[in-house]
Amino acid sequence: MHRLTRDEARRIAVRAQLLDADRPGDVVEVAEQIAAIKIDPTAVIAPSEQSICWSRIGWAYEPGQLSKAVEGDRLLFEYDGHFRPASLLPALRAVMPGRRLGGSTRQYLEANAAFRAEILRRLEREGPLPASEIPDTSVVQVKNESGWYGANQVPRMLELMSYLGDVAISGRIGRQRVWDLPDRVYGARDAEMDPADAEDVLAARRLQALGIAREKSSWSGVGTAGEPAEVEGSAWRWRVDPEALAARGDDPGGRAAILNPYDRMLFDRPRLTELFEFTYVLEQFKPKHQRVYGYFAHPILVGDRFVGLLDAALDKKKENLVVSAVHELVPLDDDEREMAHAEVRDLGEWLGVPVRGLD
Template sequence: MHQLTRDQARRIAVQAQLLDADRPDDVVGVAEQLGAIKIDPTATIAPAEHTILWSRIGWTYDRAQLSKAVESDRLLFEFDGAFRPVSLLPLMMPAMRRWPRRETSRQWLQANDRFRSEVLARLRAEGPLLASEIPDTADVVRPPDGWYGPNQVVHMLDFLQRQGEVAVIGRDGRHRRWDLAERVYPRDLPEYEEDEAERMLNERRLQAVGIAKQRSPWSPVGDAGEPAVVEGMRQKWRVDPEALAALENDSGGRAAFLSPYDGMLFDRPRLRELFEFDYVLEQFKPKPQRKFGYFAHPILMGDRFVGMLDAEVDRERDELKVTAVHEFAPFDDDEHDMVRAEIADLGRWLGVGIPEW
């Protein structure tokens, strides 16, 4: 049983998320470590998938690198709203083959078996296609729910993707282009039994977060890694032994601005317990109820969350407008310098000017 201080637990989490001073330089390498790079179009600064990569790589990150890795090199694939490394695909396949588990989803698929066959036949004959290029011939309709509109083709494609039948081959702007999975995914992938695949997935999940509560629904790692306790906490934790060993070569901290959809922020209970950071996304709050801004980016300084950056790109003026840097506690001179340097890095990456703030 590893005995960890809170400082050690935080450093493990930060290093696992590639947010320490030793910046990576490869898009695929970042995806291999993180497991998933969230896709979201909200672009007050830049879409989430690009901001997440910039937060790790810095101003040298080129957006074309992501497109190349997904659409040309096929080293990453899009699934369930995120870009993932192809190395995860064979671990996901056993669960995909038995999806769906929910009875209502099974009933909808059964009722629309003819529709399903027509969508697959259309893709086989004409793919790759956008959802808008496939006729909606559904017999049973799922009502709009705030995320999906009335077009049943989008529902069917998402269901077929979860079953491993179709895949996203690329995008036209923000619109997904679909094809048969057999023409998108590699054909020589290894095969695993379901139990073995789940065990390996848990290991990859723990690799991405470094440390997680053993029974966390936010970071489900099962029995991966090794048991640990963190000072002042009664909960049981699991720690990645490689991440624990990496503490001996800790490269130190830096300032980092995180997209509100960054994986580092996903496990809200862990944020509160290890980082004492009670993060709330204010995007969907009425304006009078916002404290930090519509899409403010948390500021990580070393292994502490110290503030929020409220900024957006002014497209007409071609500049990064910094509305506010909210400090949870007053910054010292070094912290001010680090935040200013990171804002300069952000402007350099975006290719825009930064007015005085």
């Protein structure tokens, strides 16, 4: 049983997410370490997949690097709303067909078996296609209660088929996904991994990305990967990544980081509260009069503490980064405040626009 101070646990978590002073060199290094780069079109400042990379790499990151790694070099691939490293393909492909689906989803797939088969035949005949070029021959439709889907069932069916490994995303035209058969996107499999072994591999990679996580938490999915640990002042049962544990003495120090609300560092909300004493609520879906920190406030990390929230947005013409507020959640000294503000200015420089409204 490893016994960690709260400071040690936080530093392990920060370093695992590549948010310490030792910045990674490129997007492939980022993806290999954090395992998944969230894709989301919300671009109050920048789309999540772009700002997640910038938060790690800094000024050297250019948006074209991500598309090159995915569509040109095939070192990353898109699956289930994330860009992931190619090293995860064998394990993911082993578990895709056995993914658990809800009863209504299974019934939807069974009722639309002919629709599903027709999509596969069309892709095999015609090659990569966007959803707009595939006809909707569904027999049963899902009601659009959530507002995420239109009446056309093709996008929904393609997403389910991708989740189960029937189809794959070969690239994008703008934000529109292009679909194809998995072997043509991922390459033919040399050998199929046992699904149980694959689940172990994926759990270990999730723990690598987090550094430390609660054992058997549905938020983290690490199971019993890694080694057991106790954290000072916490009653939780933790798992810690052995490599992160071995490297804790080699600490490059901290820095400031501005995190997109969909950043992997923020996903495990209970862990944020337990380790960092930071309760983050995304106010995007709250009525305007109920928002405290802003529609899409970006958390600000300085060292191993979440010290504030940046409420900022590109103006409509994308000519300025307009800062409405930098909400300080804890008392900051002058150096910490300057670190946070310098990172906001660096964000504007990366976007290629002036920063307006920063004190």
